[in-house]
Amino acid sequence: MRLTFNMQFNQSLNGILNAQQRMTKAESQLSKQTRILSPADDPAGAAKVLSLDQNKTQIDQYQTNSILLKNNLALQETVLTSMRTSYDRVLTLTIASGNGTYGAEQRKAIAFELRNIQTELFDLMNTRAADGSYIFAGYQDKTPAYERDPVTGVFEFKGDDGNRALQISQSISLPGNDSGKAIFESVFKRFQPQVTLAPAGANLNVSNQTTFDSFYRANFDSLNPLNNQFSLQIDAGGSYQLLRNSTAVNPPVTGSYTAGQPISFNGLTFNLDAATTLPTQVDFTLPPPEQTNVLNTIQRYIDILNDPNATSDELSVVLADTLQEIASTSSNVDGSLANLGGRLNVVDSVFNTNADLLISNQQYKADISEVDLAAALTEIKRQEVALQAASQTFQKVNATTLFDYIR
Structure with a gap:
């Protein structure tokens, strides 16, 4: 009899514990909004959810890269647009200074404005991004892209022709900067015999x-x-x-x-x-052929404008050089701006595609693992009833004595 009593007691207690466990699981599924609390609940579904989570993490990184890339390209676009305006002003001043009626003082006034524009362009060519890197220095972005030799006065490019690419999708990687070597240094001096x-x-x-x-x-x-x-x-x-x-x-x-x-x-x-x-x-x-950059081109013209002994023929030669080299630099900048616009369009398109993929990912994950609210509430109610029944049974078994068995 004692053995039978112990068995009934243990069965009743296990019933209560099992009912509590099932109820706790149902409540956890409801609170966490997922029916897969552990891989054992659905091994295949858990594997798919893990894969979807990894995919989401990867796409989130692509989106972060896209935002960073777009900011970098937008900064470069702003800088180049400003420089393009300055080039137009240099051309205007250069053409005006070729007027044979201009005297020494008028040429000096033009040289003074050209020097201010040169300083502005020098600053723009050494523009730094939010992280402190020099956007036109290539891989050498911790040091200025351009420096002026203190002895010769020549402006020299100190970077390289590299560019740092960012991955914005599984198969698309785009450069986030353009080297000043390609934009500003690939300018040939005027060809002449x-x-x-x-x-x-x-x-x-x-x-x-x-x-x-x-x-x-x-x-x-x-x-x-x-x-x-x-x-x-x-x-x-x-x-x-x-x-x-x-x-x-x-x-x-x-x-x-x-x-x-x-x-x-x-x-x-x-x-x-x-x-x-x-x-x-x-x-x-x-x-x-020789290459130069816009800073040295402007400097050479400033020097000739400030030289009181320069002949009209010498001025004409340097004027023609300046017009040709500024036009070539402007063409390089125009090409870079067009390329930037194309990259910005790609970034926007890929960003929107990735956003759609994240929505699809979330929907697919919900289809696999998301708990059904009505079913979860029903399960909680069912386990609550089962727990009450098990508790009542346990109370009866626990109240049973030896006299009950004798009777």
């Missing part, structure tokens, strides 16, 4: 820069310097021809020279003194 031999009073000018630039790019030989040597030869009868490396060019360039009249060729104009004795020749070479 270098006269090596000419009779007195003769000169060689670039009359059409676009045409000459095309000729230069098509003919400059970086491997054989002799192919960069040209000669305009005029014989005693006034017939002329153009030679390259002592050989007639192909197609031939020939004609008849009239004393005092210019000879034009591919954007070049040869001017000889009318009294020049024939035969004669003008030798010139195509010098190697």
Whole structure:
């Protein structure tokens, strides 16, 4: 009898504990809004939920990267837009200073404004992001992109051509900055020939820069310097021809020279003194291309404007150089702005796509694990009834005595 009593007691107690456990689980599911409290509740569902959580974490990081990338690109866009406005002002001042009626004081006034613009551009080219990095310095973003040599006064690029990319989706990575080397340093000085031999009073000018630039790019030989040597030869009868490396060019360039009249060729104009004795020749070479940056371009023009001994011809040459180099820099900036706009569009598109993926992720996770409110409340009520029944049974068993069994 004692054994039977103990068995009934233990069964009743276990009934209460099991009912309490089931009720606690139902309440936890309701409070946590999930039916999977542990992998044992639904192994397959728990694995899917874990995968969805990992996917959400990854997309959240992509979204964080997108925001950071957009802020970086927006900052660069603002800086380049401001610089583009400054370039236009430099062009305006440069063209105005070419007015032959301007005196020394007016040129100095223009030089003073150009120096202020130069200082502004120098600051913009050393713009720092919120984290203190120099946005145009490439990978060397802890130091300024540009510095001025205290001895020579030359502005030098101190960064590199790297850019830091940020991952904004599983397959899309975009650079968050552009190196100043690509934007500001990839500017060629104005192409122009270098006269090596000419009779007195003769000169060689670039009359059409676009045409000459095309000729230069098509003919400059970086491997054989002799192919960069040209000669305009005029014989005693006034017939002329153009030679390259002592050989007639192909197609031939020939004609008849009239004393005092210019000879034009591919954007070049040869001017000889009318009294020049024939035969004669003008030798010139195509010098190697050189690169510069806008800061040095402006500095050179400031120097010529402030030089009281500069001739009109010297001023004209530097003016043409400045116009050409500023235009090239402006073109680089325009290209960078267009590229930035494209990247910003991609960032916005990917950000919206990722936001949609997060919503789908959340919905799928809810379908797998989210608890049904009505079912959870029903289960709690059912377990509450079961617990009450088990408690009542336990009370009866616990009140049973040996006399009850005897009866």
